[in-house]
Amino acid sequence: MRVLHSTTTVGLVTRTAAVVAADRRASSGTYIAHKTVKKIVRIADHAVLTTAGLVADTQVLASLLRIKATEYSITNKTRIPIRSLASYLSLILNAYKYTPFIVQFILAGYDDRPRLFNIEFFGDYVEDKFTATGSGSPIAIGVLEAEYREDLTEEEAVQLAVKAVRSSIRRDVFSGEAVDVAIVRANGIEERSFNLG
Numbered sequence: 499m500r501v502l503h504s505t506t507t508v509g510l511v512t513r514t515a516a517v518v519a520a521d522r523r524a525s526s527g528t529y530i531a532h533k534t535v536k537k538i539v540r541i542a543d544h545a546v547l548t549t550a551g552l553v554a555d556t557q558v559l560a561s562l563l564r565i566k567a568t569e570y571s572i573t574n575k576t577r578i579p580i581r582s583l584a585s586y587l588s589l590i591l592n593a594y595k596y597t598p599f600i601v602q603f604i605l606a607g608y609d610d611r612p613r614l615f616n617i618e619f620f621g622d623y624v625e626d627k628f629t630a631t632g633s634g635s636p637i638a639i640g641v642l643e644a645e646y647r648e649d650l651t652e653e654e655a656v657q658l659a660v661k662a663v664r665s666s667i668r669r670d671v672f673s674g675e676a677v678d679v680a681i682v683r684a685n686g687i688e689e690r691s692f693n694l695g
Contacts, residue, residue, distance in 0.1 A: 504672030505537055506634030507548035508662045509604040509614045510646060511627055512655045516606035516614050516682045518548050519659035521634070521667055522675040533675045538689070542567040544577050544608050546680045546687060550632030551601030551619070559599060563587060580607035584615040584623050592621030602631040608682050634666025634673040641665045652681060660692050667694065 507520040520537035523530060539547045539560045545567065549556040566586050570578035584605050591599060603617040616629040628646045630638040641662040650658065656679055663677045681688045 504670075505550045505632040506630065506638050506663050506666040506670060506673040507537060507550055507604055507632055508630045508635075508638050508642060508659050509548065509606050509616075509628065510642060510650070510655050510659060511606075511612040511614045512650050512652055513648075514612065514683060515652050515655070516608060516612040517652065517655040517659050517679065518546060518604055518606045518682075519656075519663045519677050519679045520548050521663055521673040521677060523673055524553070525672045536678060538678050538680045540680075540687060541583065541605075542571070542577065542607075543686055544682065544684075545580055545583055546606050546682055548604040548606070548631065549601055550603075550635075552599070555599040555601045559587065559590065559601065559603075562590060577609065579609045580605065580613035580615070581609075581625070583607070584617060584625075587617055588621040588623045590621075591617070591619060595620050604629055604631055606680070606682050608684050612682065630662065632673070634663070634670035637666040637669050638662040652683075656681065656690070664694065
């Protein structure tokens with residue numbers, strides 16, 4: 499059986515927003531299965547998830563996160579903290595560590611400030627200022643490491659995220675096509691797309 503896998507996703511935080519970016523290529527082995535896959539998934543009006551890994555696993559876990567976010571907001575009359583979403587996803591992933599979900603996530607959001615979590619398939623997670631996942635991450639993380647600054651403007655962060663994904667696309671055969679970006683601010687989420695041209 500062949501499965502869809504591999505990608506490049508990146509995330510970084512500024513003082514006013516969390517920014518994530520992902521390529522659009524979905525591969526199955528060496529075959530390019532799709533060229534327009536959306537790898538940034540909206541969880542709530544203040545949280546998004548990027549995915550690298552199996553599509554079905556992502557769909558199930560994203561649905562569970564949406565349910566948890568909705569349940570929390572109804573019960574508590576406020577938005578769920580991003581760390582709580584990361585912790586909840588971590589618990590699910592860890593519970594299935596002997597039959598793991600084959601996924602790696604970046605969870606980005608805004609509660610009292612911009613937040614960014616890298617979540618591995620066994621459930622370990624870490625909050626960071628920038629991160630990258632997927633087959634192109636060794637290339638993308640080098641770009642982020644070299645150019646990230648805490649005082650980046652939102653637009654500079656968007657351009658850096660796109661540059662990091664584009665750099666991986668040049669060297670990683672499993673990443674390609676275009677770059678999608680989500681900017682998560684206190685007042686909502688803005689989405690953009692960039693062609694490789």
